[in-house]
Amino acid sequence: MIDLKDLTIKKAHKALKDGEYTVKELVDTYLKNIENKNTDINAYLHLFTDISERVEKAQKMFDNREATLLTGIPMGLKAIIAKKGQVTNASSKILENYKATYDATVVEKLEKVGVVFLGSTNTDEFAMGGSTENSAFGVTKNPTDPSRVAGGSSGGSIAAVASDMALAALGTDTGGSIREPAAFCGVVGFKSTYGAVSRYGAYPMGSSFDQICPTAKNVEDVKIIESFLRGEDKYDMTCLPDETWKKEVKKEKYKIAIPKKLTDGSDDDVRKVFDDFIEKVKKAGHEVKEVDIPILDLVLAIYYVLIPAEVSSNVARFDGLRYGLKVDGETLWDVYKNTRGQGFGPEVKRRIMLGTYILSAGYADKYYEKALALREELKSELKKVFEKFDFILTPTAPVVAPKIGSLGGDPMTEYLMDIFTVTANTAGIPAISVPAGSVEKEGYELPVGAQFMAGWEKDDTLFDITSKL
């Protein structure tokens, strides 16, 4: 029996290379766990149909001494990232049976080096949300306390990793979707500088915010996966040039800013774990200073104006004529109305309505243009902060994982959970969430995450500091 609890990519790689076990044995151990746990946790929507082919290919790579660190590594794939021939439904009724017609660049890249994707993981519908309660196919439960949410939107990928149903996984992060669930489930989630990883094949939510991201139980695994994901792609013109990643950036002692006023808004028990974490950072020899960055108070508002605007235009393609669900009607207008009315859930509809309003003549200058201007101001304020500091440190979320159903369909409560994470996406900077400690509630040790944000293209410094803590 392979012990999955403390398994890492390097350990698995060594065991596979030394012939301690085969790729099939490793994958089967994860599949067994999925069989035992998934009905309850609901991390996977379905398993892929090509697993045995992939396993065979990976084993051959080992046999031919062509294996990379990722060969034979079993991973989960968020249901928003296209894998050719497999149902990729974004946890939406509108794409319920839709099979992707091409591979996302990240899928192509990882499968080429021998990754075995096990299945499609649950998400809030089209990644809109922070709990997976907006999935059309049920909530993903938190593996620590199943009466709580795993978080979202990449909750399925995160819960799969946290409960050993995958060694690692891919998710996306538009406003915190890899970091927030990682914090709620006690694993690591990393969002790169905008443009580090090709977005080709990830269903777009907010195209100027979205990134495809790795999650795993430890920083080293996340760093390894990220090194395979990065790079230019002719299908995504926003990708940064490959040279960006060639410079090594490491320091013994980093300077860290804590936006005190903002982080004070966290729940008391989260605040306490965060304070202890700050002490740990100081003990490791880093310089920590409390600062005031007033523009951070506005980022949630900026984000929730720009995001619905981008969402409303991105999901316009789901019209009942081109992809997925089609509900007939007497006129073309009825087809649109019926398809979108039945296919989309309430949160997606809310964002379409809001976004359409925000972009409409007479309001675009009042809301959209203003938010765009503030986005530029945020970037220039952060530029100043990163001239003096290496990192901004906050809790990842102001709360621990909420109880299932407790958000009560109230969007404001859910949006407020994003207060610390939306900054990185709005400015395009990299950020990582790492486990910081836990809060005891009803006999469960609920994980709390700490988030480091770094300046543009300083992604590697995030791995450096967090791997040494």
Ligand code: GLN
């Ligand atoms: N919770 C945020 C939102 O609903 C972030 C979602 C995401 O990162 N995909 O917009």
